[in-house]
Amino acid sequence: xxxxxxxxxxxxxxxxxxxxxxxxxxxxxxxxxxxxxxxxxxxxxxxxxxxxxxxxxxxxxxxxxxxxxxxxxxxxxxxxxxxxxxxxxxxxxxxxxxxxxxxxxxxxxxxxxxxxxxxxxxxxxxxxxxxxxxxxxxxxxxxxxxxxxxxxxxxxxxxxxxxxxxxxxxxxxxxxxxxxxxxxxxxxxxxxxxxxxxxxxxxxxxxxxxxxxxxxxxxxxxxxxxxxxxxxxxxxxxxxxxxxxxxxxxxxxxxxxxxxxxxxxxxxxxxxxxxxxxxxxxxxxxxxxxxxxxxxxxxxxxxxxxxxxxxxxxxxxxxxxxxxxxxxxxxxxxxxxxxxxxxxxxxxxxxxxxxxxxxxxxxxxxxxxxxxxxxxxxxxxxxxxxxxxxxxxxxxxxxxxxxxxxxxxxxxxxxxxxxxxxxxxxxxxxxxxxxxxxxxxxxxxxxxxxxxxxxxxxxxxxxxxxxxxxxxxxxxxxxxxxxxxxxxxxxxxxxxxxxxxxxxxxxxxxxxxxxxxxxxxxxxxxxxxxxxxxxxxxxxxxxxxxxxxxxxxxxxxxxxxxxxxxxxxxxxxxxxxxxxxxxxxxxxxxxxxxxxxxxxxxxxxxxxxxxxxxxxxxxxxxxxxxxxxxxxxxxxxxxxxxxxxxxxxxxxxxxxxxxxxxxxxxxxxxxxxxxxxxxxxxxxxxxxxxxxxxxxxxxxxxxxxxxxxxxxxxxxxxxxxxxxxxx
Numbered sequence: 061x062x063x064x065x066x067x068x069x070x071x072x073x074x075x076x077x078x079x080x081x082x083x084x085x086x087x088x089x090x091x092x093x094x095x096x097x098x099x100x101x102x103x104x105x106x107x108x109x110x111x112x113x114x115x116x117x118x119x120x121x122x123x124x125x126x127x128x129x130x131x132x133x134x135x136x137x138x139x140x141x142x143x144x145x146x147x148x149x150x151x152x153x154x155x156x157x158x159x160x161x162x163x164x165x166x167x168x169x170x171x172x173x174x175x176x177x178x179x180x181x182x183x184x185x186x187x188x189x190x191x192x193x194x195x196x197x198x199x200x201x202x203x204x205x206x207x208x209x210x211x212x213x214x215x216x217x218x219x220x221x222x223x224x225x226x227x228x229x230x231x232x233x234x235x236x237x238x239x240x241x242x243x244x245x246x247x248x249x250x251x252x253x254x255x256x257x258x259x260x261x262x263x264x265x266x267x268x269x270x271x272x273x274x275x276x277x278x279x280x281x282x283x284x285x286x287x288x289x290x291x292x293x294x295x296x297x298x299x300x301x302x303x304x305x306x307x308x309x310x311x312x313x314x315x316x317x318x319x320x321x322x323x324x325x326x327x328x329x330x331x332x333x334x335x336x337x338x339x340x341x342x343x344x345x346x347x348x349x350x351x352x353x354x355x356x357x358x359x360x361x362x363x364x365x366x367x368x369x370x371x372x373x374x375x376x377x378x379x380x381x382x383x384x385x386x387x388x389x390x391x392x393x394x395x396x397x398x399x400x401x402x403x404x405x406x407x408x409x410x411x412x413x414x415x416x417x418x419x420x421x422x423x424x425x426x427x428x429x430x431x432x433x434x435x436x437x438x439x440x441x442x443x444x445x446x447x448x449x450x451x452x453x454x455x456x457x458x459x460x461x462x463x464x465x466x467x468x469x470x471x472x473x474x475x476x477x478x479x480x481x482x483x484x485x486x487x488x489x490x491x492x493x494x495x496x497x498x499x500x501x502x503x504x505x506x507x508x509x510x511x512x513x514x515x516x517x518x519x520x521x522x523x524x525x526x527x528x529x530x531x532x533x534x535x536x537x538x539x540x541x542x543x544x545x546x547x548x549x550x551x552x553x554x555x556x557x558x559x560x561x562x563x564x565x566x567x568x569x570x571x572x573x574x575x576x577x578x579x580x581x582x583x584x585x586x587x588x589x590x591x592x593x594x595x596x597x598x599x600x601x602x603x604x605x606x607x608x609x610x611x612x613x614x615x616x617x618x619x620x621x622x623x624x625x626x627x628x629x630x631x632x633x634x635x636x637x638x639x640x641x642x643x644x645x646x647x648x649x650x651x652x653x654x655x656x657x658x659x660x661x662x663x664x665x666x667x668x669x670x671x672x673x674x675x676x677x678x679x680x681x682x683x684x685x686x687x688x689x690x691x692x693x694x695x696x697x698x699x700x701x702x703x704x705x706x707x708x709x710x711x712x713x714x715x716x717x718x719x720x721x722x723x724x725x726x727x728x729x730x731x732x733x734x735x736x737x738x739x740x741x742x743x744x745x746x747x748x749x750x751x752x753x754x755x756x757x758x759x760x761x762x763x764x765x766x767x768x769x770x771x772x773x774x775x776x777x778x779x780x781x782x783x784x785x786x787x
Contacts, residue, residue: 074387075108082176083113084144085183089225089239091371092144097135098379101756115147117154123166136636139605140366164197165206168215174386177222181417184222188395194218220395221382230274233413233774234399241370243362244686251285258319264353268338271325278325284689286517287321291328294432306348315511372603381405412774460491465547467497468526470554475688477516477523479553482696484513490704500527520683548716549703581668583639587653589679592738597644607757609642625663
């Protein structure tokens, strides 16, 4: 994400004399409230006036009480709420020129010339049309006497910034849209529940998920639960798919599986463009195979519930960037959309993204399905290729005579089993003999098969077992075992538990905040894990709305603690009479959790009381999230594919000659540049997010204003005609 502004500008004065309106439009998505909250608070931080537009574009047209001033307290406790607190509505009036003229008049009367729209491609396209017509509306309102000359002088142009709120992840130009991760959580919860009853009765389950024009939810769900088949609109199955599907389900049952899972996107079609439905699939499986089959259509449950930690952080980051984009815009700046590229918030031309999104639909309508998958972006294409590898390829009859061993090392974490499953199955597909090493480097070695790992994707912990023991003192025994089992390659899995731990912890923080909300004037002090890395504490702080998060990477002293106590004391004078403090377990050897608890308790006497909670190893427990399952599956597959290529290069005369520096690699580049003692990367991208947490907690802080984001392009300026994406 870019820093707050340009050099030489006081960020707390950037918005003085300006007004911002924020609205949500189209279908609701979890995380919209986080985006609204960040837009309001950062807007107020810059000195701007901020207005809620209730009920989407309809509120913009109707005006009056539908457009109300927003305050700092009015967005309190919004982070954990699903849907959109300010409402959303389909608006036919805004589709007419007369309706948009009314909307323009309402905004000008309030001095609003900056509009932040959170919605899908239709909502954002409408915003751009509104912007292009603004000059005409401006003149018409003046001539009709609806606005004064003074009002006309200060509202000559309208700035538009969009944030994409859509659970389908169907907007091109961003890696993730607001609401997608939360929807995946709802789906996986259902899938995990269904699989237990399906196994009990040896049933086949068909699950329809949302995605009328985009199969992202269905595809990632299939990867995350190890589904037997997935149907998505971007890639219809080949002719004769009915026979292939039945054959695959039969083979799975013969191999010992007690259930079958089929995932269907609501917009799934065949090559002729005809819909593929749950009922159609149920009839096929029941009549041809005689399986006890159930069909479930999830529907709007996917939109419900609290937003995930990822969506809270994503919405907050996008809200901050949206305000900065509005305040830095000029009359010549095109309307932009704030997107996620990797771990960075970027600005992209709105209509370029809309055009590429439309090109996907055109490609599907014309039967260019390979182009449709590519236009969705590299992430979507990688998911599809990984799914095909794991779901539709039969193990070869000819063996490679290569033995690959897999082990888990370090603390157990959610997602390890999914990585092992993917690595084992990809290895078997490549013709390798796969070996499992139980309980880390010192463990028992035995063969591991396709069926053994079949149901591992959704399991927490480590089925292989894991220890923190390093290979140093066991090197001789390890060498003997490598020779004994003729092991040619090792896949070592461990060390990426942070994301799943953050999600589990946020759920706990939510319960704590709700308890604090019920009991006024209370501050909770929470200790998180993470070793010397403050990622968990920082991300949990952002997603839970914490007042402070103490970490090892950002040194603090008694004066900082004193300022935090003073901040909470002032906060208790407002309507928000609660506080949340997070502390990384190794942030300081002297300022311990007990010390901070005692200090806050003593200094807060008569103003607030304190409670503390050390979360401990619950952060490592539980089932893996959709992110961890998907990420681990792709990492496991990538590891074995890389090893296979290297082994081919090294294989000569029946022996492996792996004696070059590139015979080992780590599938995570940040580990290469790290502090070995503290086990943290030297450059940590998330540290740039910490000022956002402090701003949203209403701290008066100074910010680095030496950098700002430049708008990037989505559409290539060179042939071919079809668009390419940044992601």
